[in-house]
Amino acid sequence: MEPFILELGVRVNKLEIIHRNDRIEIKPREWLNTKMWREIKEFEWYLRDYFFRQSNSQQDSRHKFQKERVGIEMMNLYLRYRNSNLEKLNELVNLVSENLISRQVIIKKTNNISGDNSSLELTNKLSRLQCSKCLYISYLSIKEPRNCLRCSSTELHDFPKRKS
Numbered sequence: 001m002e003p004f005i006l007e008l009g010v011r012v013n014k015l016e017i018i019h020r021n022d023r024i025e026i027k028p029r030e031w032l033n034t035k036m037w038r039e040i041k042e043f044e045w046y047l048r049d050y051f052f053r054q055s056n057s058q059q060d061s062r063h064k065f066q067k068e069r070v071g072i073e074m075m076n077l078y079l080r081y082r083n084s085n086l087e088k089l090n091e092l093v094n095l096v097s098e099n100l101i102s103r104q105v106i107i108k109k110t111n112n113i114s115g116d117n118s119s120l121e122l123t124n125k126l127s128r129l130q131c132s133k134c135l136y137i138s139y140l141s142i143k144e145p146r147n148c149l150r151c152s153s154t155e156l157h158d159f160p161k162r163k164s
């Protein structure tokens with residue numbers, strides 16, 4: 001088994017990990033309902049947005065994040081999560097960050113033995129790309145396949161479009 005699958009621990013029961021030629025797909029098992037799945041995908045979008053904005057910040061650009069702070073920081077930054085339950089947000093951070101680790105978007109570094117004080121680090125800056133087909137914005141790392149995260153189209157362009 002892949003190390004990241006072991007790290008998922010009990011949560012792996014909710015997900016099925018499929019290896020394709022050039023990528024790894026994580027799919028919900030049947031009993032993970034659609035609502036939950038949509039929630040996870042939505043959170044992944046926000047987490048990528050968060051990483052993108054933090055690493056491109058003018059004053060305080062960073063690529064290293066304290067894992068246990070991510071949930072609370074997102075709660076403060078995004079209206080969408082303002083009234084969320086912090087425990088639930090942290091659960092989503094765990095779930096989605098494992099996926100991002102498997103896609104080599106981030107790596108996790110553990111600073112102590114109990115592993116409760118770990119940091120998440122971007123392997124590369126994320127690019128903000130818009131799909132020409134469905135207009136969805138994807139934040140992709142250089143190691144990921146250049147596909148729209150919603151419709152898998154390869155027709156992506158920088159967002160906002162660069163003036164030529």
Ligand SMILES: [Zn+2]
Nearest residue numbers: 131134148151
């Ligand atoms: Zn698309």
